[in-house]
Amino acid sequence: MRETFTAPRARLARGLIKQHPGAFVGVLFIALLLLASLVAPLPFDPTGTDSASSLVGPGGTHWFGTDGTGADVFSRVIDAARIDLSLALAGTVLSLLIGVPLGLAASTKGKGSERLVRGLDAFQAFPLLILALALVSVSGNKLYMVVVAIALINVPRYMRLLRSEVLSIRESRFVEAAIAMGASPRRLMVRHLLPNVWGVILVQTSLTIANAIVVIASLSFLGVGVSAPTPSWGGMIRDGAGNMSSGEWWIATFPGLAVLLCVLAFNQLADAIGDRTARTHR
Template sequence: MAVSVAARSTRIAGIAKILRERKPLALGAALLLIIVVLCVFAPLFAPYDPNKLSIANRLIAPGADHFFGTDEFGRDVFTRAIYAGRTSLMIGAAATIFASVIGIALGLVAGFFRRTDVVIARVIDAMMAFPDILLAIALVAALGPSAATVIVALGIVYTPRLARIVRASTFVIRELPYVEAARALGVPTWRILYRHVLRNLLSVIMVQATFIFAYAMLAEASLTFLGVGVSPDIPTWGTMISAGRQYVGQADWMTVFPGLAIILSVMSLQLVGDGLRDLLDPRLRKDL
């Protein structure tokens, strides 16, 4: 027990040292933590019901009673922003998981098995030839607008990014001596892929996943703003900006605060991704 407590204390001290020495990573992690806590525990922080209409209080400017003002139906913008963040974060996280699972599988198969590489590589190249937002719009239009189809569409759009990176890294790892030794000893292929290939790609996957998370949140807001994403009945930062564009110049806070939420979320994810890349990549890491 004493050993485990000491090991835990050493680990915590090491994490604290890393955060002190890497200010951007610490800033990004702190911002992301605050946003996630506010959104996940929205009922604890929300001063009002997010869907309660109050026409008498419509388009009230930010003040003591309404931190971010009210919208065209008298709903509190701060309350709706943190509830909307739940949906935006959920869609971004789900799209990232979808893209990661499919991208890792395709990348491993293409990088480890030479016969499948030609077909999978051509499919990846063809998908990456289309601009992300145009491909997402086409997929959502084909599947129908809803939160689930947005997740699937964004997952498909960002799958090639991760698949290409995993494929290139697998090319290198499969030729290393310990992989050849495992093959010579008759270790099953699935075990080699899991223990010797995938485990050595975790740092690359973690870094890329943070970037995909940020891209997915931006893409969801863009799709919703264009009217082909999540239903307007579901509050997201994109739907709030889309609703507020009619009142630009009259009630700017309706678009400013959801826009700031997107900017801060994406910036924090980018800072965390850059920090993890510098920390986990031996070529960029200056100290341990």
């Protein structure tokens, strides 16, 4: 019995890896990065400084070089993953918990859903990134406000996506049959509509994490959110940008690559989930 269940799962895993190697590599990269940031011993103190070792290029001792204060860039890049990815995941979960119910509510018929959609349109008229920047700044760079800022930007995307998907599914025959059989609005939503949009929700969740990483890096680059001496990818890029002209390229390049690779990894995962969902519904 054990072989009966294990073999199909192994074949499915091999098939997914073969069809979407980029997603597999991306998930592996994120997992290793998180593992390294949480449990692996770092070669140097990420918040420590050493004026005698400032602006040392990448080499055997300092793999990614050092910054202007002598801090080890590799240790700071790895340690920054812990806070940046944690904030991105927390902001995505909050966006999911708020955006999905509101999107489902906006897809129902009635005056309440119309008012919700109009309120969404009015809310999206504001430049959300600037509004998030203002909120985090006013709060005194509290990290929980970074999570709120991510939700502020991404909740409208969940709402619009879910509303669009549910409205299209409502025209399906199986939904009409469920209504004809007397299914209540709650049962219709939970048993018939929500299971058919989970694939879309997962795709949007992967994209939201990628967007959240960019938002966190942008806020840190502008000097809000994660405050020094705590490492953050955006703050490291800001600190190293001024050294690019004098040849110290590594200070900003390696944290920039971390942001790029993480965003690429979650986008690849979103593509794989979307492709898998499309195959399932064929």
